[in-house]
Amino acid sequence: MFGEVFKKLRKSKHITLEAISKDVISTSQLSRWENGLSDISLNKLIILLNQINVSPQEFIAMTIPENNETNNFLKNLSLLYSEKDSISIYRIFLKNIAAYHHTNNVDYLFHASAAANVLFDIKNKNYLTPQDQQDLKLFLTQNNHWNLSTIQAFGNSGFILPNNTVFQLINSLIEDIVYLENINFEFYLEAWNTIINNSLILVKTDFKKSKLLLARIKELSYTEPYLSITVKVNFLELLIHYREDGNSEPIKRFLESAKVLGIPNLYNDLLSGWALLKLNS
CATH class of the missing domain: 1.25.40.400 (Serine Threonine Protein Phosphatase 5, Tetratricopeptide repeat)
Known part of the structure; x- marks a missing residue:
């Protein structure tokens, strides 16, 4: 779920996989995570969130189902x-x-x-x-x-x-x-x-x-x-x-x-x- 939400945020800001993954994570690994095929470390996730100007609290709120x-x-x-x-x-x-x-x-x-x-x-x-x-x-x-x-x-x-x-x-x-x-x-x-x-x-x-x-x-x-x-x-x-x-x-x-x-x-x-x-x- 986290990867899917991040992917939507990244695309909404018109940022490519190559641009956001540079010096942080391989493009292929980021792509796999966005598609629910692998995990990434907490440190890398926070760095990626910083690059799209989204706080961890905001990101967590986006991943919680409304019917919870x-x-x-x-x-x-x-x-x-x-x-x-x-x-x-x-x-x-x-x-x-x-x-x-x-x-x-x-x-x-x-x-x-x-x-x-x-x-x-x-x-x-x-x-x-x-x-x-x-x-x-x-x-x-x-x-x-x-x-x-x-x-x-x-x-x-x-x-x-x-x-x-x-x-x-x-x-x-x-x-x-x-x-x-x-x-x-x-x-x-x-x-x-x-x-x-x-x-x-x-x-x-x-x-x-x-x-x-x-x-x-x-x-x-x-x-x-x-x-x-x-x-x-x-x-x-x-x-x-x-x-x-x-x-x-x-x-x-x-x-x-x-x-x-x-x-x-x-x-x-x-x-x-x-x-x-x-x-x-």
């Missing part, structure tokens, strides 16, 4: 969150948690957890019971490796799980990051976003653990051309320094620099992280 149930659910939840419609979100939570208790279908638990996570951010109240939290942790850790479903579920439950559980799960995801990079571009990017975003939560809720995670994250080798990873890791470090010395000027300068990059989604993510740390701090 979880994707549609999260889009709707995000819209309700932007409107601070806690009543509708609470109804969604009740519907899904009841369905989970009735069927034991983990998809309902993942949806209920995402709704509860948003409600916590709005109302500062955790609607997920300790038993449901334990069930969620069990489902997230029962496989040998993380997958897109479990990564997304963890990414949408950082507020409502105990700090120790969040810390353990982030470490588990870090341990799987090389595996994810090798098997799936989308899994890898989603994993990095989840690692950093949930680490940002711990900066506020369990500072010592967030410092331990930052040290481990900085030891990792991550794909440099993917700009948002580099930016978010650096921002995480600045937030930790802010918690230590109370000096917000480096963060304000960083946000101004990030704004110049012209990537609204990334800039908004940074603003959300900064707002989270300032709230009641």
